Amino acid sequence: MRRSLPLVLAVLLVAGCGTASDEHGGETGTTGTGPITFATGRDTTAYLQPLLDRWNQAHPAEKVTLLELPEAADEQRAQMAANLQAQSTRYDVLGLDVVWTAEFAENGWIIPLERGLFPLDRFLPPVVETAVYKDKLWAVPYTSNAGLLYYRTDLIKKPPRTWAELREKALEVTKKHDIGGYAGQFLAYEGLTVNFSEAVQSAGGQIVSPDGTKVTLDLAKARTALNFLTQGLREGWIPKESLTYKEEESRLAFQEGRLAFARNWPHAYGPAKAKLGDRFAVTRLPGLDGPGSSSLGGVNLAISAYSRHQHTAQDFIRYFTGLDNERRVLTEGSFPPVWTELYDDPELIRRFPYLPALKESILTAKARPVSANYNQLSLVIASSVAKGLSPPFAESADDVAASMKSELEEIIRTQ
Known part of the structure; x- marks a missing residue:
């Protein structure tokens, strides 16, 4: 018996370190328990730590530490990618933007998960699809999101349904009340990609096919989308300072009374x-x-494929995406949950009257392309649109759209 003890200890030590995925995300078990780190974007509403404290109180030997990354999505991705390329064990649980699933899975940075461990059938269907790549589940939906139009009810009697109505009401308010009309996220980053994609979709078009294999941009619809934004800037109902706005800047401008309308997340x-x-x-x-x-x-x-405590990480994800915690995500953080039934809860609707509209927005929203090269696609879209929105508007909408389409096709050809 004594001679076999070193072998037993060696097996236990290996199990305690956890396992990593193969080069392209092969099937991986979740072994290893202990403290974990949760890396995600900056918590601008200070709601996360109290939720983590609940886990920590119940799991003193498996505490989770919050590691806040920058607010901007592309900066978050850059830090995560650098960490994972170095095969660092610093991150255990990763809060991924829904568009990163394909890239992180293809690079072997995250491990596939067993579908049966999570109540996916009770989640909003479009949200579940964002966590699937090549028929495998690579993540678990935690929050959903869809853009909404915020508007001042003391200044506008009825919200606009069309761009023409938005323009008319924004012009009226800017003249009458001397405040900005409308703004979104127009700085050249992922937010601008989102805003332009929404404009193209709202004009009846699409930039890239859902599977990311074909550029489907209709130049006429792209021109219409871009002209909607440039017209606002030319006429002044979209303030020029909005070209520097990310989510936080546009949120502050609206809540501080400097805008009548704002596009933002819930x-x-x-x-x-x-x-x-x-x-x-x-x-x-x-x-x-x-x-x-x-x-x-x-x-x-x-x-993370390089986490040494993957079993704890999995248990934490099951807890953190559970129904009770998802309710707190909404009530304490104002973030859209992923459980369908929460959108139909009368008590929650009384507290958050926007839930029915948000549910409809999520169910009618379009996912961004599923591509391991999504970051490149987004950079081309954002930089192209930024050129078109920059005064004195030297490049025509047609030229911007044609150049964008050509660059996107080159990326897809070489992927």
């Missing part, structure tokens, strides 16, 4: 409520001929 609702009370409401984004189409956003939770 997380901006809570802070706006605290500042504006009942002087605002939200509705679906307007479009060319009626309600528009949002880009599908959100965060999925994945496990």
